[in-house]
Amino acid sequence: MKLFLVIADTTANVSDWTFGSGNAYNDILIAVLIIVMIVLLASAIVVQKAMRSILDLTMPELIKQEKETKELSRIKSRQNRKTSWNNILGLRPLEEEKDIEIDHEYDGIKELDNPVPIWFNALFYSTVCFGVVYLLIYQVFGWGLSQEQEYNYEMSIAEKQKLEYLAQAANLIDENTVSVDLSQAAAGKSIFMANCAACHGNSGEGTIGPNLTDRNWLHGGEIKDIFKTVKYGVPEKGMVPWEQTLSPGQIAEVSNYILTLRDSKPTNPKAPEGVEVVYEVVAAGKASVDSTVVK
Numbered sequence: 102m103k104l105f106l107v108i109a110d111t112t113a114n115v116s117d118w119t120f121g122s123g124n125a126y127n128d129i130l131i132a133v134l135i136i137v138m139i140v141l142l143a144s145a146i147v148v149q150k151a152m153r154s155i156l157d158l159t160m161p162e163l164i165k166q167e168k169e170t171k172e173l174s175r176i177k178s179r180q181n182r183k184t185s186w187n188n189i190l191g192l193r194p195l196e197e198e199k200d201i202e203i204d205h206e207y208d209g210i211k212e213l214d215n216p217v218p219i220w221f222n223a224l225f226y227s228t229v230c231f232g233v234v235y236l237l238i239y240q241v242f243g244w245g246l247s248q249e250q251e252y253n254y255e256m257s258i259a260e261k262q263k264l265e266y267l268a269q270a271a272n273l274i275d276e277n278t279v280s281v282d283l284s285q286a287a288a289g290k291s292i293f294m295a296n297c298a299a300c301h302g303n304s305g306e307g308t309i310g311p312n313l314t315d316r317n318w319l320h321g322g323e324i325k326d327i328f329k330t331v332k333y334g335v336p337e338k339g340m341v342p343w344e345q346t347l348s349p350g351q352i353a354e355v356s357n358y359i360l361t362l363r364d365s366k367p368t369n370p371k372a373p374e375g376v377e378v379v380y381e382v383v384a385a386g387k388a389s390v391d392s393t394v395v396k
Contacts, residue, residue, distance in 0.1 A: 189219050274349045276329040282357055289358030292351055296343065305362035307371030310340065314365045319375035322363075327356040 187193070193201060193215070203212045239245040246254060294303065300310035311319055320330045331352050334342035343352060 268350065272349045274328075274353050276325050276332060279324055279328045279353050279356065281324045281360065282353075283361060285354040286358040286361045289351075289354035289356070292347065292355040293358050296346070297355065300340070302367070302371075304365065304367035305359065306367040306369060311374045312371040313359055314362045314367055314370055315373045315377075316363065317373035317375045317377045322378050324356055324360065327359050328352055331356060 193213075198213060201214045203214050205212070239247070293301075293305075297310075300308060301313055302308050305313035307313065311317075316322070318326070320326055320335065330340075331347075332342065332344045332349075334340045336342070347355070
């Protein structure tokens with residue numbers, strides 16, 4: 102009883118709570134606490150060993166049961182898949198063949214009354230549905246394209262892709278690869294009227310710039326020479342380079358148009374300048390230099 106009074110005494114000095122301090126009550130209390138801690142520690146060790154022993158005894162059995170459960174589950178799943186597959190294919194187990202035998206035989210051969218497989222019925226009815234839908238789309242309502250319409254549609258797409266490719270390829274042309282193609286002259290005319298007519302005249306007769314309709318050329322009259330002159334210009338004579346304004350394809354078009362102005366004989370042409378060159382127009386409709394003759 103005095104021990105508890107000592108514990109409840111709020112006026113007790115904490116510094117007196119040390120073993121061997123000369124206070125008998127403190128020594129007894131500390132000894133009891135040490136004994137309790139030892140007992141609790143020993144109990145925990147005993148309980149841990151007991152639990153480990155129990156687990157060592159029961160764990161193999163639990164593992165075995167778990168393995169058996171998983172194996173049974175796999176077997177059942179495999180059997181279910183096999184049954185489902187057999188149902189789709191219309192197969193029956195061998196032990197059930199006696200139930201589907203037909204009551205006649207020939208030379209010891211018996212016939213089984215097997216139903217039509219599900220997959221065959223599904224395929225047959227799906228083709229019927231497809232045929233009905235196809236008939237409605239292409240024959241009744243006319244929603245689908247006929248073969249001729251599909252052909253024209255694909256050809257239009259191919260033509261569009263061709264033009265895109267040619268437009269891209271045209272921009273890869275330079276003064277070394279450009280060639281005569283008078284089919285580009287129509288497109289080149291609009292470029293000429295917008296950019297060149299101010300100096301060379303609407304008909305190429307020449308105003309500030311030289312006459313483009315005669316056979317006299319200051320910087321060469323071949324298609325490559327014309328392309329180069331338009332591209333890089335002649336800054337010392339006031340002609341600006343057009344490579345920053347026109348694409349290579351556009352320069353090729355206007356160069357081919359300039360070829361068509363040769364010998365067009367416009368009214369009030371400017372006096373010839375440069376060197377006269379003899380040209381020949383080939384049968385294919387393309388202008389080319391046959392021979393260069395300085396006169």
